[in-house]
Amino acid sequence: MLNIFLLSLAGLALLSIIFEELTHINKAKTTLFLGCLSWITLFVASPDAHETSIINAELQDNLLEIATLWLFLMSTMTFVAYLNAKGMIEIVVSKLFPKSISVRMLMIQVAIFSLLLSAICDNVTATLVSLGLLTTFQLDSNIKRRMSVLIIFAVNSGGVSLITGDVTTLMIFLGGHVHMADLLMLVLPAGVSVVLLATLFSLKANGRVYANSSLQTLETVDIIIAVIFVCTIVLTMVLNILFAIPPVLTFLSGLSIMFLVGKTVHTDNEEIRILEYIRQVEFDTLLFFLGILLLVGMLKQIGTLDELAQLYATHDPNIANYVTGMGSALLDNVPLTAALLKAEPQLTLAGWLGLTYAVGVGGSLLVIGSAAGIIAMSKVNELTFVSYLKYVPALLLSYSVGYLLTLMIGRLLS
Template sequence: MLSPFLLSLAILALLSIIFEEVTQINKAKTTLFLGCISWITLFISARDPAHQQLISEQLNENLLEIATLWLFLMSTMTFVAYLNAKGLIQGLVQKIFPQQVSVRVLMILVALFSLVLSSFCDNVTSTLVSLGLLTTFKLEAKVRLRMAVLIIFAVNSGGVALITGDVTTLMIFLEGHLKISELLMLSIPSMISVMLLAVLFSLKSEGEVSTTPTQHHYQTVDIIIAVIFFSTILATMALNVLFAIPPVLTFLTGLSIMFLVGHIFRSNKEELRILEYIRQVEYDTLLFFLGILLLVGMLKEIGTLDLLAQIYTQFDPTISNFITGIGSALVDNVPLTAALLKADPMLNTPEWLSLTYAVGVGGSLLVIGSAAGIIAMTKVKELTFVSYLRYVPALFVCYCIGYSLTLFLAYHFYA
């Protein structure tokens, strides 16, 4: 009876997200509450001290993963909040993007920008920077909503072809199932599916939008901190590949350098209070992540993810991979991929490639299915679980086309 009750808590959390606009209860609060209750229930139902100890160890492992993500998010969001407040992101956009552009062209440009950026940066950084880009244009609510959905799909698609862009791609690569040269092939279906979605969204978009040209007076310290930010991104990728250093450690190092630089450059006329930018970080986002990951950890604890892995092996890998991608819209793709790797299915190269694409992009089918979606939902007021659903048909079509192209190319080159 315990598992059905815990599953009902997860479903209740999903419903609280869906009906947030009706209940007027912040989804971060409901998911955090239900996530905590689920683990309390596990402890209370423990049969003996040994079982309690096992649950405690699992909770500590789960909290470690959450703390790592929290610190990484805090570091990234602090950098982006600072650069945005100083107008550096807007200045960069004005140099890259035209000051006046049609909405249709902007759709294409934003899709390409997010796709390329997410290939080299993590999804969190890519989403924050891409959403910051939107704030520089005067967009209608409907257009901004479509842009946000497009960014989510583009960010998730961009990371599948490189080990620097997506954790699940890195996991599959480290297990030795795919080579970097083979993974690069995924960039073709990723780009085609993203461009297709941009075209579909642009069909209903008319008119032109413009940025407001502004003169920004940057101080030397602002430029230095911008350089630190981009250097930190590059160092994160390089150190992770070369020495397996966790990205959170490199980003915290970059953040500490940012604080030191701010202290060195302070003057009598103006005290740089860089730490204040941490207060601009949306802690609702962090609390939402905490609740979601507690619930996913609970599902892992009661064996739901292992059950999914067992079901996976019962069907043809081509079908299983496709459905797994859809499932990653409901269950975090990292523990789901970990469960599948643990099951060690016998797959050939095309099947591993299709699985990599599916778990990387499939989370885009629901707004809560990826880190990009969760962040966007807390940053774009028009974006809710319900408002996202109207775009699911278009997202599903693009996912299907991308998956089909992956299979076609993979079997053509590696069969």
């Protein structure tokens, strides 16, 4: 009965996200409430002190994961918000994209940009920067929503071919199941699937769009902070690979340097204005993450993820990987991948590459299935859970093509 009640809370959370437009209740508040309620229920229903201590330990682990993500989001958002407020992203766009471009070509270029960016830095940063590109063009609501969906898929696809791009890729690599050269081959299916989706989205997208022409004048300190941002991204990858330093620590260090440099030039009022901007725009994103991760942690605690891992082991690996990727659209792919690795499935190279691609890209099938989707939903008003569903057929087709190409490459490598 307890598990049924807890699963029903997770179901209610999903329904609250789906029907947010009808209820007009912020999804961040409902998921946070139901996430907290699920853990309170676990403590109340605990039969003895030993079980309570186990639940408490799991909660502490869950909160540590959430706190790490919060701090990482906060530091990344601060950089991006500052550079966006100073017009840096707009200037970069003016250098990379022409002032007037067809909607079709813009979709393909933005998709490739997001794909490449997410391969060399984390999904959060790649999503924020890519969404920042959209604000520099005069896009109507429909095109903006479509391009936001494209960015989500491209960002998730870009991370599968490098251990710096996605946590699940790193987990499978550290398990010794794939080599770096094998992972690099995933660039092909990832690129093909993203270009396919961009092509599908651009079929009915006619006309041209224009970039905002009012570029701001950059100060020396703005360029310095942009360099700090780029260096922070590079050092995050290098230090994590060489010394296993958590990315959040490197980004917080970069953020502290940014504030120290900014303090020498900017007034206190300007610093407060930037921080207020972040607080007002992004707080719902952080609360939404908190609620979602609390619910996923609860599902892990009651053994739902372990049951899925056991179910996975009883089916054909190629089919199981494909379905697992679709499942990662509802469940966080990190604990899901951890549960699968713990089950120690016996897979060929094609199977491991298929699993890597599936858990990395499959979360794109629903807007709540990845960090990129949650961030996009909180920043793009036109993008909601329901409006995202109309793009699922195109997303599923692109995901399926990428998965089949991954299996073919895996078999060739074997």
